[in-house]
Amino acid sequence: MIQFPTLIKKFCDALLEYDPETKKLYWYHSERKPDLCNRWSDHEEIYEMYRERYVCRDDLDIWERFLSPENIERFAQGNTAEEHFYIRFENMGRGLEWHEISMEQMEDSHVLIGSRDVREIYQSAAITKAILPELDYVCFIDIETGSYVLYYPDANKTVFSQNTADDYDTVIDAFNRKHVIPEEAQTLTQNMQIGHVRQMLNDKNEYILYATFKKEEDLLYKKLCFAYADATRKKLVLIRTDISSVVNERKLREKEERKRVAYLENMPVACVSAEVLLDPDGAPYDFRITYSNQAYAKLVGVEVPELLKRNYYEIFPDMDRKRLPYYYDTAYNGTPHVLSWDVEEKNRHMLIHAFQIEKGHFGSVLVDTTEEYFLTKELQRSREEMQRILETTTDLIFEYHVETKRFNISRIGMDEVQKSLSEEGLIETLVQKGYLEPSCAPVLEQAFSRMKKGESRLSVNLKARIRKEEGWSWYRLNLFEFQTEYMHERKTFGYLQNINQDMLRQEELEKRAQTDPLTRVLNTSEGKRKIKQLLESQKDIKHGNNAMFIMDIDDFKQINDTYGHMAGDRVLKAFAEILRKTFRAEDIIYRLGGDEFVVFVEDAEGTGRNIESIVQKLNFNIQGLKKRYSFFGSSIGVYVADTVCSFEKYYAEADKALYETKKKGKDHFTIRKG
Template sequence: MNSPSQQPDRRAQSASSNKGFEKGQHLDFLQGLPQAIAVVRVDLDIMGKPYDLVPVYGNDALFCLFDTPKEKFIGTSLNNSSINFTQWLGTFWETAYQGRVQKITDFWPVQGRHLMVTCHQPQYGYCTCLFQDVSERVLLENELDRNRQKLEALLHSAVDMVFQIDPVTLAVTNLEESLASHGDLFKARRVPEGLFQQGLFAPGQDEKIKEAVNLIRFGVGDCTCEVRARVELNGPYTWHSLTAIGYVEPHSGEICIIGFLKDAHDRVKERDDLLFRAEKDSLCGIYNRAAGESLITLKLGNVDEADPTRAAMFIFDLDDFKNINDSAGHSTGDTVLTAFAGVLREVFRKEDVIFRLGGDEFAVFAQNLPVERVIKIYERVAAKLQKPLVQGVFVKVCAGVAFSQTGRHSYDDFYKTADKALYNAKEGGKGQIGVLCLCGSGA
């Protein structure tokens, strides 16, 4: 590539051979174009370096754009002009003398606009400038950039990991490079490749993710659930909030889903602890009376009228419990209560509702239970009490049972009937069971 100082002869030749060009000959067809066009001569000093720009042609759109009459523009040095071309001397020189096609976008204070200038070489030593007002585009890009920065600031505090979820296979992949390249935050929140092999989500989380994806596929814009996941290689699975957001790909019309993970371990643990304290008996660790009643009412409300289910409520009362407190102390009494709650957990099923009514009274509600099993269950409880619940302390228990063939009764119906059956059992002595069946609206 030749430097300007090596081309004095060609510059002299150019200056002497372009008189017709500078008079605007053969350029009249450009006058009616809506796009502003200028032809500028790039003058060099004796060292061959660019030092001035001199417009030799402009169309009407150009003079309108710069609000300058033709006679004050054509043939006038731009060094001292209010139109700031001189900052681009080097750029125009590259086009005028090297033929390089270039595009420049800058803000022009006098016009108060963002202009893009496309530079071509019409002849050696000259630069044709095509002006395009790109203010709206630049403002839009700036607005998008500001919004992206706001989004990154928001995500920085709200998101630990960002990824895509395939709505059909539920496969998790990183964002496309085109999206992840916008800002460092998305890159920092990518899933480490090794986690795809180790497992981003803990086993057993698929159903939660599937449910969230199905909600989005059926029109819900976004949904959030709690999952056990990890964001570091070889890290432990902890509780995270998974937010899935769906959108429609404009070209294919397919539903796409982006997932966000945010650490929620402490919040979930705190909530579960509060829930435990609200629902569980602080001494025995089983449900308290209010929680038991609520759960039973919920189960009874879900009984299908067309498909009734047999159900029973047991009320257990420890015999002579007051004597244990009086003789062995309340601490021993508390241990006995806790141990008996453990017996009920061993005998009854996981889906049965076990709760403490208060004092030495406990209750259990069980569905899908044949009547013939009621006595066998009590016998299993009594058999476990053949051994001391705590060292040297034996107890017996009476039980009252309310049984329903249909399960279509209220909590009060079950409770009052079981309480009446318990009264009958205690009338017969210690370690007895009474059973009453619920028929219609009563026992």
């Protein structure tokens, strides 16, 4: 019989050995029939029992083909070294289980039979890969001679190849020098020597080593497990498995955790989390701090390790307990609170923002509001006014669980929105109820997607409203991530801030940057940009009827010299108003410079209009302007193209038309068509 280490048995639901001489099975391990373990059973009886009780009726032919008395005897005496097949077993009336059965011929014609449940493998390959490390090889070492036989899988992990050699200790030394990182190679070689391994196995069943291997620019992490191959203790078995994914994942988690802890540790604002403790009647009597950054420890004058050892009121017996009920409400009911705290010995006033982390636990951020507090006392401000200020700065607070994609809304003025919703449900509900402007739904979805991909902090701007009777306003959604102390869950907090005035101010600034300050039409750069953008959108259109107007005010210098520059400015503004009155809102009007203006008209020959009618309307409005300014006149050049061309082409041809007008005596128009 073979002595199998516990590690091998864990891969199998059942592990048996068939003796062709006695026609019996020895049960090393069985989860289905533990009562049969560690003893011999008649093969034919076991075959019939499984056939009647466990094997799926549709798979009986597979069972007979491989494991009937005749076929297993044929396998034991034949040339096939290994077989494996899949079969379904009845699971005590709860359905069928897929199992993989492996049969391996041993040197003495015995047959090793292993069975494992593969349902979970098919259902979740990712989970299986995380739980079961990749097998690199199995090595059997002869203690007396130092020779060994190495079995290792091919690239597909399906067929095991065999490699034999003498002098295990020498080979291991050369192999480790070449492949193991230098700082580990010598120690690993010493620990893998046969003599050392035997010494370590004197009082234990397994001897485990870990090593770091070089592979080009990468590092691979391996686990090596030694055990005796059988009860005679004449052979050792060495199993090497790859644990790189486990090690790398752990390192990544540790790195992310260090980043989060460093972020909190370096914050100038005091942060602390705690568990609220209950007496046998379910009433709160104290709380235990589970995390504190240095800012909080400095505030209370106690080192962090001491804060984490004892209950809060044991450390501070004279501390007022009036905040404890609020901490309980936050920790167990999820209600956030903003509490006042006068740190008398430091002459400071703090606001404690308490929020639920998980059931029974709360976190708090302490904001130093000393200056505001004393100012409030001096000005006799009421507590209600302070509350309104806080509600103005933060309009909505919620907790987002990245893994479950669900929200817990902590404070919100939207009574129709549920307190706990899925990601999709929240966005859909906010749009349907009229709280989120529909075009902002994709922006919100992308923000949640970015958080799920690993971003720990982000901000996006949305159009929304807290009450449906209000108009749309701009809000900034801020999201930041943390990991719970006990459950190790990724959670995300979010809050909304009203930035409507800032956005409107920004829009006004952008509008000013695009507009000529005197005439309030577009400036040159913005006008050109819009025309070129329009032409780019038309590049696939073969036929077009766009028109460009270039016009100036006749003898404008003489107007300035005669009537003054202020009068000249009034004429410019009046002419710009005439252009806005003549052309459509979607037509592009900009001041070219001085007294020159450009207008670009899309589809000038469209339904119900043509270029001549546009010019007539412009001329009519100019005649009206002449009633105010008898000296006013304007020369106009127009270019209309029946095909889409470049901005430069429109401009050059319209400029030629303007030149022809001036040549004819000004205060008139010329139309060129292309």
